[in-house]
Structure formats: C-alpha cells, structure tokens
Amino acid sequence: MSDSQTPVLAIPPRETAGVVADILAGAGAPVVRVPNETRLDATAVLARLRQGEFRGLVCAQPRVHDIVQTVETVRIRYPELPVIVLVDGPESAATVLEAGATVAVRTDSEPDQWQRILRQMVDTELGGSTATSSESTEADTQSTIDDDVQRLHEVASALDERRTEWSVSELAVEGASELFQFDACVVAEARNDEFTPLAATAAAPTPGRSRLRLDEGIAGETYRTGEPVLTGDVAESAVAAGGCLPYRSVLSLPLGDIGVFQLLSERVGAYDQRDLDFGELLVAHVAHAYGRVRYERELTKERDRATELFQNVPDPAVRYVFEDGTPRIDAVNSAFVRHFGYEPSVAVGERTLDLLVPTDQRSEAVELYDAIMDGEHTDREVERRTTEGTAPFLLRSVPVSSEDGSRMGYIIYTDIGELVEREQALERQNEQLDTFASMVSHDLRNPLSSAMGYLELARESGDGSHLDIVEEEHDRMLSMIDDLLTLARHGDSIGSVEPLDLETAAQDAWETVDTEDARLGAGALPRVEGDPERVQQVFENLFRNAVEHGGGDVTVTVDTLADGSGFYVADDGPGVPASIADDIFEMGMTTAGGSGGTASDSPSSGRSRRDTAGPSR
Numbered sequence: 001m002s003d004s005q006t007p008v009l010a011i012p013p014r015e016t017a018g019v020v021a022d023i024l025a026g027a028g029a030p031v032v033r034v035p036n037e038t039r040l041d042a043t044a045v046l047a048r049l050r051q052g053e054f055r056g057l058v059c060a061q062p063r064v065h066d067i068v069q070t071v072e073t074v075r076i077r078y079p080e081l082p083v084i085v086l087v088d089g090p091e092s093a094a095t096v097l098e099a100g101a102t103v104a105v106r107t108d109s110e111p112d113q114w115q116r117i118l119r120q121m122v123d124t125e126l127g128g129s130t131a132t133s134s135e136s137t138e139a140d141t142q143s144t145i146d147d148d149v150q151r152l153h154e155v156a157s158a159l160d161e162r163r164t165e166w167s168v169s170e171l172a173v174e175g176a177s178e179l180f181q182f183d184a185c186v187v188a189e190a191r192n193d194e195f196t197p198l199a200a201t202a203a204a205p206t207p208g209r210s211r212l213r214l215d216e217g218i219a220g221e222t223y224r225t226g227e228p229v230l231t232g233d234v235a236e237s238a239v240a241a242g243g244c245l246p247y248r249s250v251l252s253l254p255l256g257d258i259g260v261f262q263l264l265s266e267r268v269g270a271y272d273q274r275d276l277d278f279g280e281l282l283v284a285h286v287a288h289a290y291g292r293v294r295y296e297r298e299l300t301k302e303r304d305r306a307t308e309l310f311q312n313v314p315d316p317a318v319r320y321v322f323e324d325g326t327p328r329i330d331a332v333n334s335a336f337v338r339h340f341g342y343e344p345s346v347a348v349g350e351r352t353l354d355l356l357v358p359t360d361q362r363s364e365a366v367e368l369y370d371a372i373m374d375g376e377h378t379d380r381e382v383e384r385r386t387t388e389g390t391a392p393f394l395l396r397s398v399p400v401s402s403e404d405g406s407r408m409g410y411i412i413y414t415d416i417g418e419l420v421e422r423e424q425a426l427e428r429q430n431e432q433l434d435t436f437a438s439m440v441s442h443d444l445r446n447p448l449s450s451a452m453g454y455l456e457l458a459r460e461s462g463d464g465s466h467l468d469i470v471e472e473e474h475d476r477m478l479s480m481i482d483d484l485l486t487l488a489r490h491g492d493s494i495g496s497v498e499p500l501d502l503e504t505a506a507q508d509a510w511e512t513v514d515t516e517d518a519r520l521g522a523g524a525l526p527r528v529e530g531d532p533e534r535v536q537q538v539f540e541n542l543f544r545n546a547v548e549h550g551g552g553d554v555t556v557t558v559d560t561l562a563d564g565s566g567f568y569v570a571d572d573g574p575g576v577p578a579s580i581a582d583d584i585f586e587m588g589m590t591t592a593g594g595s596g597g598t599a600s601d602s603p604s605s606g607r608s609r610r611d612t613a614g615p616s617r
Contacts, residue, residue: 011059042073056082075100082125093284159289169199184264222252341387509539516552523559546571
C-alpha cells in the first residue's frame, strides 16, 4: 500500500469529529474514524491499530489520564507512529508530550486558529498537503507555517538532549528567535519571591529594574494565574509594571511552577493569536524538558546518596543483579573487600555462590537465592568464606525495583561471630551450673551425712569430741565446694599432688561410707602421685554407688590392672546395662532409676579419676 493510500486512524471528540475528518480528508489521507466513547480504552485503540497499516493516529481526550495511557501504550508498540493529540490547555499539552505524543494541538483557542495548526501538523507529520493553489497568499502563509512547525520540531528534538535548566533556557530563547519577532526574550525562574532570569536576549529585559517580585507586573499575573497574557500595548495594561518600558507589546507564557517565558517588542500590537499558539507549543516542550531535567537531577542525587550510603555501610554489602537465576555482583563496598578479600575488579560480575559460599552449603544457598529471586526480604544465619576462613554471618537481602524492571537488590552480611561465641559461652556456663549442681548434690552427701551423724552422737552422749569431727567434715565440705566450683568452671586439676598409698586411701574411704554388710577386698595396690582429698572422694563415690546399686552385701574389689598401667574398682553387683556401657564415663551420666549399679554414678567420678592420680615417679 502506497503512502497516499495508507489511512489515518482518527478518534476525534464527538463535537469536532466532522472538522477533524474534513482536515484529514483535505490532506489527501484516507480516514478510518472510530467513535470516541466516554472513556478512551488504550487496549481497544491498540487492537484497532493491529488490524491494518496506518499512517498515523489522531485522537482527543475525554480525560488526560486516559489519553496518556493510550499514548504510552501505542508508543511501546509503535515507537515511530506519528500521534497527534487534541488537548484543551497548556498543562494537558505538556503531559501528553511527556507521555510520547508527537504533537499536541490545543483546541481551547479560536476555532480557525487551532484548525489551521492541526492542518499544518497533519501535513508535516502525516505527509499530506492541505494547501490550495487558488490563492497565492494563502499558499505563502501555509509555507511560512510549514517552516515554523519544522523549526519548532527541531527545537523540541534539541531540547531532549539538554541536561541542565540553564541549557534548556538558552535553547528556548535561541529557538524563539527563529519563530518570533521580538526585541527581548527572557526565561525567568520563580525563586525566593522574585523572578530570576535563566536566559535572555537582552541584558536587562526590564530596564531600570534588576528583578520583579512574583506578584508584580504581567509576569506576576501569568505566574499567579497559570494563563498566558497577550498585551498589545503595556501603556494601557492595568497589570503591567512601569519597568516594562520601552517595550510596548508583551507575550507572557506560564512555565508551570518554574516561572514564565516572555517575548517583548517595542512595537504596539506586535503579537497575535498565531504567536500565542506557537508560543504555547514551544513552552509545552520547554516545560517538558525542565521536568525531565529536574527528574534526572533528583534521580542522580538519589543514586549518589544510595551509593554513598552503600559504601559507608559498616557491614560487608553487595549490590546484585539476577542473571540465569542467581545473583551476580554489580558492586561491593569497602567492608566487603576487607572481610572477603575480593577487590571490585575481581568481584563484579561474579556469582556470590562461587565467591563466598562453602562447598557444603551450596544447596542451602541455592534455596536462599530462590527466595531472593521471588523478591522476598530475607534474614538468615549463614556461613561464608572470609579472608580468615569460614565465619558465621546474618545475611539480609533487600530487593529493590529498577527502572528497566530487572531484578536487583542488596545483600548485607553482618558478622555474628562474636555473638555466636557469646551464645556458646553462655551454653557452656549453663552446662557448668548444671554440672556443679549435680556434683554438689552427689559428692557432698558423704561428709554431710557424717557430720549429721556425729552431731547426733554429740547430742546423745554429750561428748564434745564428736563436734571436732563435725567441724572437720564441715571444713572438708567447704574444701570440696571450692574444688567443685573450679572443676565446674574450668575442669582444671585441683589441689597439690603428692605420693599416695592407694590401699590406705581406699580403706579410709571405706570407713567413711555407710557400707552396711558390704565387704572390701584390696589387692596389692601401687603407690601413686595424686590429690589426696580427690582420691578419697573418688573412692567414696564409687563405694557408695556399689552399695546403693549392688545391695548391702555386695563385695567391692580394688586391685591393680593386669598390665600394671593403673588400678580398678569393681563390685559383684548386677553391673552396667550394655545399652549404656559406652556412655558410662560421660559427664553427668547416671544409672539412677536404672536396673543396675556402677562405680561411676557420680558426675565427678569419671572426670576426677582422669586428673586425680597417676603413676608414682
């Protein structure tokens, strides 16, 4: 299909549908007209465009939100398709241009003015020709409009490349010089209750005055009302400031909350409706450029703040992006380099799975990354490889939204090594307290029972010598408490080491314990080096256990091991069940409530025997 045969899709407002159709027909373009319903449906418009090939789209807006949604939707699918939008004010024009419209034509001006502009836009953007040859004057006028529209488009395109408000203002004044006749042109910013020139063709647009207040003059009226002011003779204007002289004509256009754009001429009646129409089109593009520049500046500030915060986080941190289902490092902070030893030049682009995760935790890490991939905020204790080996960290994942829709975020690793050590130390302390409580309840039983017995004898007989024994037992209990505390806290050897006669030590312990009818058989025991009090304590515990679990007539034997490497204590009681034989010497192990006796039922017995006595040298 040739360009001349390619139709234009038109969705005009009901009240101007005929006019728009005539203008399009006059351009020589076939028209496919769709009634404009109360609500413009972007999906329906896109579906209609997909039904054929179209030269362009001309549409109006019942509501700004609807037309913006339509323009954005069409622009995604058809980025090069000319889109001409009919709007009813400067703010609407700026909004639809920002959304991606090619041209915005305001219909709130005089009908002949906006219709003339629409004809020109159709000719320029859609390749038609509405000019007639019946009158050469009309043709010349049309040619001039063609040139002006072309210049306006060139300025609009150039504005998209500007990155500062100052450069946008400079280009606005420069572009105005190609579209309008004036003696002075100024872009003034509203700042600190007055207008500050951002760009101007004259050093002093308002002679005799350096600045105007925001509520002063034609500029103040324009800024306050948000409406353009076209003044043919400032001498007859009620709002013109005296400083406008020698200028007589003013075209003042609002720039939203930014300020005003003004054309000034020394001639009376220098500006007309055509200048107003083109001026508003130019200002719409300029306001859009200002908005973009401000947005980009704020975005840059936010990025700079985020980067600064990221670098100053005291914990190791990475910014990640997802590729192939796993996070790859996009940036690292200085704490990451210190803890993990990878410079940014090495880490960026790598997977955290490869750099930091120990081999035995890769499966768990993959599950964690799946949760991060789903956008979950994650707090989890993990282990990671550092410069000093594997260490525990609290991993926190913070997903964020990116401009292009890609999945990214931050992972922060908080070193919890000291916290874990404190938790482990607390667990050990609790275990030591339990051990001490068990030792106290078990090992103090003999001297306490002995003291109570002799105290009872002293009461019955009045013999004070029994109280001396009670005192000795109390001293012994105090000594045992000190030893047990030390043993529970540190497990160190206690007391002095000296040569001991095991046979004598065993006999002394047997006499201390209530052995009922039990019998002690002692072989030829060697002399050893050890702590006398703790050796006796071990014997007492073992003897008492034998009697308690083996019966009152049990026989206890103390003898030397066959290879001479040590000695043993045995009894002829029921013995230790096979199911717990391997655990019998563990700290705190007991057979209380079980079916048999054992000589190691005391929580301190097994431990005490390891560091109480050794071969005599």
